[in-house]
Amino acid sequence: METILFLAHTEADGGLAKATLEALEAARALGGVLIAGLVGASVEAAANSIAGCGASKILGVAGEAFGESRYSTDAAAAEAIAQAANATVIVAAHTSRWARALPGVAQRLGAAVDTHVAALSADLKATRWYYRQRIEGVIERAARPRVILLDSGCAPAYAGAPGAAAVELVNVEITPALQRTRVIGKQAPKAEQQTIRPDAAILFVAGAGWTKKQKDGQTHVADAGKLILDFIGSANSSLGSSKSLVDLSGEGQAVLPFLSHLNQVGQTGSTPRHPKGLATCCHGEEPHVVGWRFIKERRAVNLDANCGWARGKADVLYVADAFAVIAKVNELLKAKS
Numbered sequence: 260m261e262t263i264l265f266l267a268h269t270e271a272d273g274g275l276a277k278a279t280l281e282a283l284e285a286a287r288a289l290g291g292v293l294i295a296g297l298v299g300a301s302v303e304a305a306a307n308s309i310a311g312c313g314a315s316k317i318l319g320v321a322g323e324a325f326g327e328s329r330y331s332t333d334a335a336a337a338e339a340i341a342q343a344a345n346a347t348v349i350v351a352a353h354t355s356r357w358a359r360a361l362p363g364v365a366q367r368l369g370a371a372v373d374t375h376v377a378a379l380s381a382d383l384k385a386t387r388w389y390y391r392q393r394i395e396g397v398i399e400r401a402a403r404p405r406v407i408l409l410d411s412g413c414a415p416a417y418a419g420a421p422g423a424a425a426v427e428l429v430n431v432e433i434t435p436a437l438q439r440t441r442v443i444g445k446q447a448p449k450a451e452q453q454t455i456r457p458d459a460a461i462l463f464v465a466g467a468g469w470t471k472k473q474k475d476g477q478t479h480v481a482d483a484g485k486l487i488l489d490f491i492g493s494a495n496s497s498l499g500s501s502k503s504l505v506d507l508s509g510e511g512q513a514v515l516p517f518l519s520h521l522n523q524v525g526q527t528g529s530t531p532r533h534p535k536g537l538a539t540c541c542h543g544e545e546p547h548v549v550g551w552r553f554i555k556e557r558r559a560v561n562l563d564a565n566c567g568w569a570r571g572k573a574d575v576l577y578v579a580d581a582f583a584v585i586a587k588v589n590e591l592l593k594a595k596s
């Protein structure tokens with residue numbers, strides 16, 4: 260029987276992220292003996308939140324040095340927990356923190372590692388995408404230990420009731436070498452300026468049409484910016500963009516200052532996962548729409564009834580002026596709140 264270690268790091272508030280709870284649910288579905296391993300400044304709150312998950316024990320590495328994302332301390336903590344658990348399979352969320360540390364931990368443990376896993380079956384077949392989501396591969400491995408990093412949005416999140424959990428602390432000695440990298444502060448946009456929200460229920464995509472001349476022969480970029488930000492603020496949606504729109508700044512045209520290449524969805528952009536998507540002023544060309552692979556319900560607003568979305572790429576196409584549609588939607592959202 261496999262010994263499954265669910266490995267998690269805490270967030271700044273001491274809790275566990277949604278992606279982490281998804282990895283826990285995936286680990287639970289594997290059967291075998293489940294052990295939870297937690298890393299953080301303090302791990303009690305996180306342990307209590309998963310008290311009912313069915314783990315035979317909860318191991319923890321706790322202390323100020325483990326509160327921040329840092330390769331040396333994260334790797335040392337994960338290695339110590341994996342050894343204490345004597346795990347044959349280690350399942351963790353593909354957070355930026357674990358994606359950086361766990362492949363190195365696998366090397367130390369003599370383990371195999373699978374990253375960006377999108378599905379995991381009970382017999383440990385791991386599915387992942389290759390070549391920008393064009394080829395789906397299924398990986399089977401006899402090698403143990405085996406580390407599996409699960410992408411977010413691929414499993415339901417664990418939602419058991421909290422309780423009182425006992426944590427077995429595992430000691431990791433903080434040597435000077437582990438602390439060679441020091442976290443002296445953080446620079447991050449304010450939460451409301453952070454427009455990429457992987458957990459949002461809706462992806463709102465803005466296309467280049469927002470900056471093009473409209474029926475009065477003028478551009479209305481400032482109005483466009485306000486309409487878009489009002490929508491993503493009140494609908495709490497994630498903001499995606501077409502390549503043409505984010506490229507405009509390089510071409511000296513009027514641009515929407517809150518968009519960067521990180522917002523770009525598509526073949527050379529991202530492939531986000533959201534239950535719903537709404538494309539506005541975006542033509543729906545193939546290199547853009549391949550980035551919509553994991554958007555379950557798709558709608559688009561375009562003036563052109565022959566745009567790409569009309570060709571089987573959207574469930575619903577509204578042939579309409581997006582300026583008018585989004586202004587009305589924002590009005591309705593405001594009235595609702």
Ligand SMILES: Cc1cc2nc3c(=O)[nH]c(=O)nc-3n(C[C@H](O)[C@H](O)[C@H](O)COP(=O)(O)OP(=O)(O)OC[C@H]3O[C@@H](n4cnc5c(N)ncnc54)[C@H](O)[C@@H]3O)c2cc1C
Nearest residue numbers: 466467468501502503525526527528540542546547562581
């Ligand atoms: C190798 C390669 C890789 C690429 N990778 C990507 C990628 O990753 N992501 C990506 O997005 N693109 C990518 N592209 C580019 C892609 O092919 C398209 O050029 C791009 O998606 C077009 O962007 P757009 O639809 O915003 O702009 P446009 O094609 O300019 O379309 C603007 C649309 O806005 C509509 N519109 C204008 N005003 C209004 C209004 N008031 N109301 C409603 N609709 C309105 C117009 O009818 C038009 O359909 C790639 C291309 C290549 C060759």
